[in-house]
Amino acid sequence: MSSAEKEQKKVSRRRFVRQAAAGTAAAVGAGLLAGCSQEPQIVKETVEVIKEVTVAAPAPAAVPPSEELLTVLNPLGQPPGAELKPLAPRFDTLDDKTVYIVDVKFGGTKPFLSELQTALEAKHPKTTFVVREKLGNYFDDDPELWAEIKDKGAGAIILVGH
Numbered sequence: 001m002s003s004a005e006k007e008q009k010k011v012s013r014r015r016f017v018r019q020a021a022a023g024t025a026a027a028v029g030a031g032l033l034a035g036c037s038q039e040p041q042i043v044k045e046t047v048e049v050i051k052e053v054t055v056a057a058p059a060p061a062a063v064p065p066s067e068e069l070l071t072v073l074n075p076l077g078q079p080p081g082a083e084l085k086p087l088a089p090r091f092d093t094l095d096d097k098t099v100y101i102v103d104v105k106f107g108g109t110k111p112f113l114s115e116l117q118t119a120l121e122a123k124h125p126k127t128t129f130v131v132r133e134k135l136g137n138y139f140d141d142d143p144e145l146w147a148e149i150k151d152k153g154a155g156a157i158i159l160v161g162h
Contacts, residue, residue, distance in 0.1 A: 088155070095126040097154035102145070103131065104138045109159050116157070134158075 091097065099120075103113050113131065120129055130153070135142040138160065149156050 091154065094124050094154070098128045098130060098152055100149045100153045100156040101129055101131045102149075102156055102158045103133045104158065104160055105133060106138060106160060113159060116159075 101113060101117060101120075103109055117129055117131055120127070132145060132148075134140075134145055
């Protein structure tokens with residue numbers, strides 16, 4: 001392609017864009033954009049335009065106030081009050097005490113449980129650590145285990161997962 005053809009192509013594209021932006025040019029076709037040397041032609045057409053009109057609905061008639069009282073519930077609900085309990089007192093030492101380590105069988109806690117027991121026994125050699133599995137899963141109660149811990153243990157470590 002010669003430089004004159006390139007120049008004409010450049011001018012034709014600019015002219016096309018200018019006219020399209022001004023709203024005076026219609027689709028001239030791909031030939032102009034592909035480097036055709038023809039000048040763009042302005043196509044005039046009459047087109048029927050359908051205009052959509054929105055009409056406001058009449059306001060509803062006023063309703064007289066009623067003496068009837070309605071009771072409604074708050075959708076947020078009201079949580080029950082929580083009873084505050086103090087923390088258990090700390091021991092001065094764990095020597096000669098029994099501490100239960102309770103596994104609630106959350107997935108993947110077995111390796112952690114054995115490492116925890118080994119580390120605690122190394123740090124507190126005069127303390128007895130008893131490992132127990134809770135009956136059922138985390139949500140199930142195990143009254144016999146809790147009674148045993150209360151009767152024989154000084155405290156408990158309950159593994160609950162991550």
